[in-house]
Amino acid sequence: MEVMNFLNEVTSRYPEAISFGPGRPYEGLFEVERIGDYLDAYTRHLSEELGRTPDEIRTMLFQYGRTNGQIHDLVARVLRNDEGIEANPDALVVTVGCQEGMFITLRALFTGPSDVLLVSSPCYVGVTGAARLLDVETVHVPEGEDGADLELLRRTVAELRAAGKRPRAFYLVPDFSNPTGACLPLPARRRLLDLAEEEDLLLLEDNPYGFFTRTGTGLPTLKALDSRRRVIYLGSFAKTCFPGARVGYVVADQRVRAADGSHGLLADELSKIKGMVTVNTPAISQAVIGGMLLSHDFRLREANKPAADFYRNNLTVLLDCLDRLLPPERREAAGIHWNSPEGGFFLTLTLPVPADNALLEESASEHGVIWTPMSYFHPDRDGGGRHQMRLSLSCLTPEQVAEGARRLVDLLERSCL
Amino acid sequence: MEVMNFLNEVTSRYPEAISFGPGRPYEGLFEVERIGDYLDAYTRHLSEELGRTPDEIRTMLFQYGRTNGQIHDLVARVLRNDEGIEANPDALVVTVGCQEGMFITLRALFTGPSDVLLVSSPCYVGVTGAARLLDVETVHVPEGEDGADLELLRRTVAELRAAGKRPRAFYLVPDFSNPTGACLPLPARRRLLDLAEEEDLLLLEDNPYGFFTRTGTGLPTLKALDSRRRVIYLGSFAKTCFPGARVGYVVADQRVRAADGSHGLLADELSKIKGMVTVNTPAISQAVIGGMLLSHDFRLREANKPAADFYRNNLTVLLDCLDRLLPPERREAAGIHWNSPEGGFFLTLTLPVPADNALLEESASEHGVIWTPMSYFHPDRDGGGRHQMRLSLSCLTPEQVAEGARRLVDLLERSCL
Structure with a gap:
């Protein structure tokens, strides 16, 4: 970059x-000694709570694994506690950091040359970089003091449609955005969800900083307010656990039609793509993060x-x-x-x-x-x-x-x- | 898949x-208890051999890391001992499994619509799948009993050129290929390297199975014979260490011109792409594999x-x-x-x-x-x-x-x- x-x-x-x-997150709170404890907590969970045998645990840690991840149930529990997001574990894809999540999501959604990704601008370079790598056309929508500018977004969508383009999704960091620090107010979140429904847009919500409020307790995420499956939630443990595990996830609960005509979850399409990018997220990394989630009783906000x-x-x-x-x-x-x-x-x-x-x-x-x-x-x-x-x-x-x-x-x- | x-x-x-x-590799030789030992071996190496302070070690394990990886020096030592490959550590990119290595290599090499990837066929589905994801045209060259058919390869290259295409690289598994088990004889390896030079092809050598010989000690890899930087070596620790770490690597020592006109290693171009796919390979995974390499004195063949x-x-x-x-x-x-x-x-x-x-x-x-x-x-x-x-x-x-x-x-x- x-x-x-x-x-x-x-x-x-x-x-x-x-x-x-x-x-980067502050390092003073990381403890090398805890890695072993987290691994232990995860293997104990597998054996004591899930009744896995030692051979099965060995397989889970050492072998190729489920493409969509093996800690999806644990992540779903954290999302419920911390964000009030009710995520179906089958709609979760555990990724090699949020970056892979963005990458496979863009690859799944953007399939034709007229497809356009809208981004709230200025914009985190990870998503524009991934779009460039995939030859996805990106159109930026300048934001205001309070983040995404919805009127401008609506106008941009109309202009793109008039030009024969297909605005497919809008990427934003509603909470304390990187790079500006702006935060989208609650009424605007609701209006954005309505706009997405009216304009047939998907919202790519990236939320690495939501826990870190200066005042109050923060606003509900778009995904928590999303009753119409308009939001693809891009999650990261880089700031709430640590970056070196490279564990992120995508909540992709949209119903889609696969290439073979069958209907399924967008997460299943992401899985097919992920299989060709990294096969699966490293089991060792998932085990350490899984152990952290367990050790903190599935409440990262408190931790x-x-x-x-x-x-x-x-x-x-x-x-x-x-x-x-x-x-x-x-x-x-x-x-x-x-x-x-x-x-x-x-x-x-x-x-x-x-x-x-x-x-x-x-x-x-x-x-x-x-x-x-x-x-x-x-x-x-x-x-x-x-x-x-x-x-x-x-x-x-x-x-x-x-x-x-x-x-x-x-x-x-x-x-x- | x-x-x-x-x-x-x-x-x-x-x-x-x-x-x-x-x-999948046989699981009976994996030992869960050893994960902690390997992590310890790696951190001991950082502190005792490289003189890193506890704070620096914490940063290396927990923080975002070098895009190209942090165990590249250790991998280079293994390649020297086990394969006689003299790899410049700067030409090494540590990837999330060999799959990411293939993916970013294809993304770097295939830039125009006339570029064609040749594969020895039948072919491992990971590489054809990655090519499909990147819209890279793939042409298969049926192999014989002894693996890649060089005459057919030469003819195919000529035909593609005549049709206005640009055959860019040839992918093969010279040692005990997946799926056939075929092995390319030594004289054919030398002829293939000559052919690559004459036809201006790169060779993508994927070598997950080279250690596992039934008779004799195996043949030198194409990369070990490569005096003209025609070979991009796709390495994997999935079979020689374990798959759950998802650690592979690419040796990409070709000199290339970057988009900004400067000259550098192909590895640097892969790094730019990798940064937009997974940012970096998980430090925890690299630490476990690094610890295994150290524990086995950089001799995986023996281990x-x-x-x-x-x-x-x-x-x-x-x-x-x-x-x-x-x-x-x-x-x-x-x-x-x-x-x-x-x-x-x-x-x-x-x-x-x-x-x-x-x-x-x-x-x-x-x-x-x-x-x-x-x-x-x-x-x-x-x-x-x-x-x-x-x-x-x-x-x-x-x-x-x-x-x-x-x-x-x-x-x-x-x-x-």
């Missing part, structure tokens, strides 16, 4: 700089309280520091502003000058602070986000966040105040 | 039948002696039983014959009558023995292999092999003798 390579390159040249770049506190505090520190160092009248006069995300890992800062590679170079070399130009998250780098930076605070300590904010304001003082 | 679903379906209806169907003995014995038992029950004059008169693979998991049996689903149904229900119709391994099921069955003996005990052979001969007695 261009943006990550670029960030890594800058970071390697300025190792002392504080980096608001990477969106993630320390992580949520950590991210909440970082976001609060960043907002407080910026506000203190650049009081409203001062920043407004200079044309600087930022959003106040209700949660998640990211914040958008807007400047009167271009937040481009040159400014980043100056920022890293002169001020010791790194961030991501928002333009990298605009499809085709079309000029969108040119005056914005993405600030990520997920893998810094609160002290680093505070010091990083000071350095950032130094940069702003020099370049636009 | 159609063939596997079909076999699973038949097997579920006749659970008492002896199945020569699945090509696989018990497994090789097991498969060798099964193949010998099957060949002996068939020969005893159907002596040469008897089978020749009836038009029945089989090959005598020098190793691997598979044997091809040819009949005077169609080895089709109807015969399989009769075989399972009346005689209690299951096998795979060879026609499933012919692209587009074009009638090839219609009179052949694939017999797999990798996950049966020797007693089951002997009893299965008796039942098979019962079926033959009834249907063609």
